[in-house]
Amino acid sequence: MSTLHQVAPDSSTAPRGRHRTAPPAYVRRDVWNLQPPGAPPHPVLSAYAAAVRALKEGPDVGHLSWTHHTQVHGMVPDPLDGLRNECQHQTWYFLPWHRVYLYHFEAICRSIIQGMPDVSDEVKDTWALPYWDYDRGPADDPARTLPLAFREPVVDGAPNPLFDDARRPGINAGNLGLGLHSTTAVAWFAEQHFTSEHMDVPTFGGPVTGFMHSDGPALGAVERTPHGDVHVVVGGPGGSMFSFERAGGDPIFWLHHANIDRLWEVWRTHVGVDPDLERLTESFEFLDVTGARRVLDWADVFDTPTLGYTYESTDVPDSVLRDRARRGIRPERPAPPIAGRGVGPDEPGDAERRAPAGPTAPPEVVAVSEAPVHLRRHGSDELDLGLGDRERRQALRATDRPADTGPERLLLVLEHITASAPPTGPYAVYAGPEQDEAAFVGTLPLFGLVESMSDAASHGLTYTFDVTEVARELRAQGRWDPASLHLSFRSFEEESGEPDQDGGEPEILVETVRLLVQGDG
Amino acid sequence: MRARHPEIPLLVAAAAAWVPLAVALWWPGTGGEPPGAWAAVGHPGHDGAPTPAADLAVAVPPGGAGSGALAGVAVGFGLWTLMVAAMMLPGLVPAARYAAFVSDRRRRQRTIALLAAGYAAAWAPLGVVVAVAHALAPVLVPASWWPLVVAVLLVGAALWQLGGPARRALRACHRTLPVRYTGRAADRSAVRYGWHHGVVCLRLCGPLMAAVAVAGHPLLLTVAAALVVWSQKLVRGAESARPAIATGLVLTAVVVVTG
Numbered sequence: 091m092s093t094l095h096q097v098a099p100d101s102s103t104a105p106r107g108r109h110r111t112a113p114p115a116y117v118r119r120d121v122w123n124l125q126p127p128g129a130p131p132h133p134v135l136s137a138y139a140a141a142v143r144a145l146k147e148g149p150d151v152g153h154l155s156w157t158h159h160t161q162v163h164g165m166v167p168d169p170l171d172g173l174r175n176e177c178q179h180q181t182w183y184f185l186p187w188h189r190v191y192l193y194h195f196e197a198i199c200r201s202i203i204q205g206m207p208d209v210s211d212e213v214k215d216t217w218a219l220p221y222w223d224y225d226r227g228p229a230d231d232p233a234r235t236l237p238l239a240f241r242e243p244v245v246d247g248a249p250n251p252l253f254d255d256a257r258r259p260g261i262n263a264g265n266l267g268l269g270l271h272s273t274t275a276v277a278w279f280a281e282q283h284f285t286s287e288h289m290d291v292p293t294f295g296g297p298v299t300g301f302m303h304s305d306g307p308a309l310g311a312v313e314r315t316p317h318g319d320v321h322v323v324v325g326g327p328g329g330s331m332f333s334f335e336r337a338g339g340d341p342i343f344w345l346h347h348a349n350i351d352r353l354w355e356v357w358r359t360h361v362g363v364d365p366d367l368e369r370l371t372e373s374f375e376f377l378d379v380t381g382a383r384r385v386l387d388w389a390d391v392f393d394t395p396t397l398g399y400t401y402e403s404t405d406v407p408d409s410v411l412r413d414r415a416r417r418g419i420r421p422e423r424p425a426p427p428i429a430g431r432g433v434g435p436d437e438p439g440d441a442e443r444r445a446p447a448g449p450t451a452p453p454e455v456v457a458v459s460e461a462p463v464h465l466r467r468h469g470s471d472e473l474d475l476g477l478g479d480r481e482r483r484q485a486l487r488a489t490d491r492p493a494d495t496g497p498e499r500l501l502l503v504l505e506h507i508t509a510s511a512p513p514t515g516p517y518a519v520y521a522g523p524e525q526d527e528a529a530f531v532g533t534l535p536l537f538g539l540v541e542s543m544s545d546a547a548s549h550g551l552t553y554t555f556d557v558t559e560v561a562r563e564l565r566a567q568g569r570w571d572p573a574s575l576h577l578s579f580r581s582f583e584e585e586s587g588e589p590d591q592d593g594g595e596p597e598i599l600v601e602t603v604r605l606l607v608q609g610d611g
Numbered sequence: 612m613r614a615r616h617p618e619i620p621l622l623v624a625a626a627a628a629w630v631p632l633a634v635a636l637w638w639p640g641t642g643g644e645p646p647g648a649w650a651a652v653g654h655p656g657h658d659g660a661p662t663p664a665a666d667l668a669v670a671v672p673p674g675g676a677g678s679g680a681l682a683g684v685a686v687g688f689g690l691w692t693l694m695v696a697a698m699m700l701p702g703l704v705p706a707a708r709y710a711a712f713v714s715d716r717r718r719r720q721r722t723i724a725l726l727a728a729g730y731a732a733a734w735a736p737l738g739v740v741v742a743v744a745h746a747l748a749p750v751l752v753p754a755s756w757w758p759l760v761v762a763v764l765l766v767g768a769a770l771w772q773l774g775g776p777a778r779r780a781l782r783a784c785h786r787t788l789p790v791r792y793t794g795r796a797a798d799r800s801a802v803r804y805g806w807h808h809g810v811v812c813l814r815l816c817g818p819l820m821a822a823v824a825v826a827g828h829p830l831l832l833t834v835a836a837a838l839v840v841w842s843q844k845l846v847r848g849a850e851s852a853r854p855a856i857a858t859g860l861v862l863t864a865v866v867v868v869t870g
Contacts, residue, residue, distance in 0.1 A: 300849070300850065300851075301851075452615075455712045458714075458791075458792045459792075460791060460792050460793075460796070462789075505787070506787070506788070545779055545783065546778075546779050546782060547782065547786075548781075548783060548784070548785045548786055549785060549786055549787075550786065550787075601789040602713065602789045604713060
C-alpha cells in the first residue's frame with residue numbers, strides 16, 4: 091500500500107509575492123499509483139467513494155448535494171443564481187474557474203470523510219482528490235483505461251457510487267482506452283502564451299473574454315486536448331461526461347479535471363507564465379465547506395500551494411518526451427521550476443527567464459475554404475486550401491524556423507462546426523493524405539458542440555491549431571507543397587477501431603477552414 | 612492602413628451619417644424646420660415655438676395629413692436610416708473585420724458593403740413602423756401626452772434590456788457566420804451574415820432605438836443611446852452592464868416626464 095503523506099511547502103515550492111506564507115499542502119496523487127492493476131482499492135479511493143455516496147444520498151440542494159455540484163457546472167434552465175450553470179469554457183476563465191470548483195468540492199468531500207468513523211485518521215488528515223494521468227506510456231498502457239475503482243457497478247454487494255452506467259460501454263468494461271492523440275500534451279506544451287486578445291491565436295489557456303458560460307470564441311490548447319477528448323471518449327454521445335449539464339454527475343469527472351488542473355501546474359513549471367495579475371478582476375463564487383457563499387478572486391488561485399495542495403508529479407508529460415524522441419530532439423536539462431506566478435515586480439528573475447517567445451501580432455488570413463467539409467465515420471471529406479503567390483511566400487517564411495523561435499507561425503482555424511446529432515467521438519485532423527504522426531495536426535473533440543449550437547451561445551465551436559511544426563516537418567520530408575494545404579480527417583471509430591454505434595450517422599459540418607500567418611507586428 | 616483596417620470606410624460612413632443628422636436635428640435654426648419633419652416644439656413648458664430637440668427635450672411630431680403626412684413618413688424614414696448608420700455601424704466593426712479577412716483581398720470592401728446592406732435591410736421594417744407611427748401620432752395622441760409616451764417606451768426598453776431575449780441577443784451579437792471567399796457565394800454569404808447580425812441587433816437594441824426615434828432624437832439621449840449600443844457590441848463583459856443601462860433608461864424616463 092502506498093504511503094499517505096502531507097507536506098509543508100519548502101522554500102522552493104512556497105509561493106512568492108503576495109503569498110509568502112502558505113498553509114500546509116495536501117498532495118493530490120495519481121489514481122493509477124494509488125491502485126495499480128491487480129491491487130485492491132486504496133483507502134483514499136474508498137474514502138472518495140464513501141463521500142460520493144454521502145453526497146448522492148444527501149439533500150437535493152446545497153453544498154452537501156451531489157445534484158448541486160452537478161448543476162454548478164451546467165443546468166437547464168439557467169437558475170440565474172450566480173452559483174449554478176456557471177461552467178467556463180472556450181475562455182481564459184476555463185482553468186481558474188474549474189480550479190476553484192474542484193477546490194470547494196474537495197474540501198466538502200474531505201469534511202464528509204473526516205466525519206466518518208470507519209476511515210483511518212491518516213486518511214482523514216491527508217485526504218486529497220486524486221487525479222487521472224492518462225498521458226502515460228504507450229497506447230496499451232493500463233493508465234489509459236478507466237481507473238479500476240470506477241468500473242464495477244456493484245462493490246461488496248452494494249451499488250458502487252463511482253460507477254456511471256452512462257459512460258461508453260468499452261470504457262466501463264476497461265477494454266477501450268484513451269488513444270495517444272486524445273491525450274497528447276504536444277500542442278499545449280508548445281504554447282508560450284496563456285492567453286491572447288486575438289481570437290484566432292492558439293494559446294495554452296484560452297482567449298481573453300468576459301465571464302461567460304461556455305460560449306467563448308475559441309478554446310485554449312489544453313481545453314481542446316486532452317480535456318475535450320477525454321470528456322467525449324469517456325462519455326460517448328449519450329453519456330454524462332459528454333454534456334455540460336451532466337458531466338459533474340460522473341465521479342470520474344473530478345479526477346479528470348484534477349488532472350487538467352495539474353497540467354496547468356506542469357505548463358507553468360516548465361513552459362510559460364500566467365497573465366499579468368493587474369488585468370485580472372474576475373472573482374468566482376461557490377458554496378464552501380460550511381455551505382456559505384464564498385468568493386475567491388482569480389488572482390488568488392494561481393498557486394496551488396496557496397490553496398493548500400500540490401501534485402504528486404509535475405514532470406514533463408510522456409507524450410512530449412516521445413514526440414521529442416521521434417523528432418530527434420535531445421532532452422534539455424530541465425529549467426528550475428517556477429515558484430509563484432512567474433510574473434510581477436517581486437519576481438523579475440522569473441519574468442525575464444520566462445518571457446514568452448514567438449509572434450504577437452494579429453494573424454492574417456492566407457487561405458479560406460470555399461465549401462463546407464463533411465465529417466463522417468468513414469470517408470470524411472478532404473480539403474485543399476489553395477495559396478496565392480504572396481500567401482505562399484508568407485507560409486514558407488513561417489515554416490523556415492521552429493514555431494517557438496521563428497518570427498512567424500502558421501495557424502489553422504476550423505470554425506462554424508455544426509452537427510445534426512451528438513457526434514460519436516473526436517476527429518483527428520491531418521495535414522496531407524497520409525495520416526501518420528508527422529502529419530497529425532490535432533483533434534476536434536467536439537465537446538460542447540451541442541451547447542455551442544444553442545441560441546443562448548454567443549459563439550459556435552472553433553478550434554485553432556499551430557501547424558508550423560507540422561508544416562515544417564512535412565516540408566523537410568518533401569511532403570508539403572506550399573501552393574496548398576491538404577487536410578484529411580479520421581473519425582474516432584477509424585482511430586480506435588471501435589465498431590460503429592447503432593443508429594444513423596450525424597451530419598457534421600465544418601463550414602469554414604482558414605489558414606493564417608501570424609507575424610511579430 | 613486599409614489592408615490591416617478594412618473597416619475604416621465603414622467608420623467613415625458612420626461618422627458622415629452624424630453630419631446630416633446633426634444638421635437636421637440639432638443645428639440652431641434648423642431643428643424641426645424641414646417640411647413634415649419631426650418638428651421640435653420643445654418640452655412641455657416651452658412656448659411651442661420650433662426649437663432644436665436638444666438635451667432631453669422630447670420633440671413632438673407635427674400634425675398633418677395627405678402629402679404632408681407622406682412627406683413626414685419619408686423624412687422620418689430617412690432620419691431613421693441616418694440614425695441606424697450613425698449609431699449602429701460602429702458596432703458592426705468586429706463583424707466587418709471578420710468578413711473582410713475571410714474574403715479575397717481584392718473584394719474586401721465589396722464584402723463589407725454587402726454586409727452593411729444586409730444589416731441595414733434588417734433595420735428597415737422597424738424604421739417604417741416608427742416613421743408611420745410618428746406621422747399618425749398627432750392625430751391619435753394629444754401633444755401633452757407625448758412625453759408620457761416616450762417615457763413608457765424608455766421604461767419598456769429598460770425592461771427589455773433585463774429580459775432573457777435581450778440577453779440571448781447580446782450573446783448572439785458576437786457570433787460569426789460563414790462568409791465565402793469569392794464570387795456569388797461570397798456576395799450571398801456577406802448579405803446573409805449582415806442580415807443575421809441586423810436581426811440580432813434589432814432584438815437587442817430595437818426598443819431603445821425606437822424610443823430614441825419617437826422622442827425625436829434629443830441630443831443627449833441619442834448620444835447616450837449610441838454609447839450604450841457601442842458598449843454592448845464592442846466592450847467585453849457588456850452583459851453585466853445591463854442593470855445599469857436599464858436603470859439609466861428608467862431615470863431618463865423620469866426626467867422626460869417630470870422635466
